Amino acid sequence: MQQAIAILDSGVGGLTVVKEVMRQLPQEKIIYFGDTARTPYGPRSANEVRLFTKQIVDYLTQFQPKLLVIACNTATAAALDYIRSAVHIPVVGVIHPGARAAVKTTKISIVGVIGTEGTIKSEAYVHALKQLSPHIQVIQLACPSFVPLVEKGLFHTKETKLEIEKSLAPLHKEKMDCLILGCTHYPFLRNTISSVMGNEVSLISSADETAREISTVLYHHDKLATSNAIPIHQFFCSGDSKLFQQIAQEWLGEQIKVSPVVWQVPRII
Template sequence: MNAPIGVIDSGVGGLTVAKAIMELLPEEQIYYIGDNARCPYGPRPLKQVRVYTWQMAEALVEKNIKLLVIACNTATAAALDFLQRQLPIPVIGVISPGARAAVNASATNEIAVLGTLGTVKSGAYEQAIKSLVSSAHVVQLACPRFVPLVESGEYKGDFAKRLVEETLSQLETKSFDTAILGCTHYPLLQGFIEEALGPNVHVLSSAEETAKEVQERLTFKRNLAERKNRPEHRFYTTGSTVIFKEIIQEWLGIEQPLIEPIRFQEEL
């Protein structure tokens, strides 16, 4: 079935998940919404995040997507169960795949979770990890300055490196061999994060594991795309199309991405 896969995020971070899906399933078409104007989601109440996530999901369902990926950890914690109950299509979040990837990578079951304030407060990662390994030791650190850094496009220079080092210095006395990037924005800072944590820590994101889950779900449903031509991906943003376009071009390698503005009514 050649209907598109929907991917939603608070901003550009979910492009890391979209990239993994494109690489694993090159025949699939992606419809992506980034809610850049209301990003970051991390400091917002979960009830509000649930409303925003529903608005994006509803917009893509109207475009006849066959599966939805909530490519935002905060939104997954706030709205995954709700959307799975409400929507007539499969809905996948990024927390369970991320937890599986971390458990598979860790030799000691000592795992650090780097996330937004909302994700850390929800305890969703710790719960997901301990549902797989009850004896796991989970260290959580909120990194609220990372998302605005990525959204501004300033995630490659010396300022970004210093900010990452300063933030992660809080983990110097903690013991862990694996760190899960519990926000889909964070892989754009992965080089600096790996450098700050050192060579003995395995740093990973949920993107690849989420893409595998998409493949498994579509295979089970016999719903994989079959096309001869390269799919035409579409991107929607509530914010500036300029920075959005630059990051799509750099991160996904799409020279002329199809980007359209999208607007949502604020909750009453």
């Protein structure tokens, strides 16, 4: 049986990583878990996010994946190091790939980051960027309203556009040549974010960059898929599976089957 890449997110955001893995690594089998019953993770405490992430990782390890992807910036900020020490397979988060791409892209060493409150408050991007390049300047902005809009499937409404314009307004006075979409939900809103920010700001999708990092890590572990057979992906979610399926099919452009998962765990820290 082909070993899969396990990808988890607080909801549908990680599907942006799934879409890029399907495009950049079409031979790889994917097992996805969206914790739609407990989304959004952004306003939760780091401890709670860490607990939820560990529960999903425990669920996914039953499939014996070859690589684990924390496709949620909030969960990466709160739980990456913890999960890396808890499992015996490579773990890829979504923060370092975006940081690496930003360091490569910026010509003026000023980088913008938008994300959930949890991600911004953790300063995980600031740490990741400065670990690579200490003199880099980072401008952060939390956009707490974006994830709920995406989880409801409201990508192209007039209200969504107005909300994005309002949220990003503080960035207009800042000088930067690239902006990290520091939440895997944000590529759903990419076109509008791009038109608000203008052509001179390169948008960096942590989803696209993570797919590429997955490719690198699999290669260096000699774990890239060798079969030419078309992989059959599996999707799980903890909440409304019909809404999840609808959003996923629209985003991925293909039919998928979604298996609902009911958590039998207490909602405590």
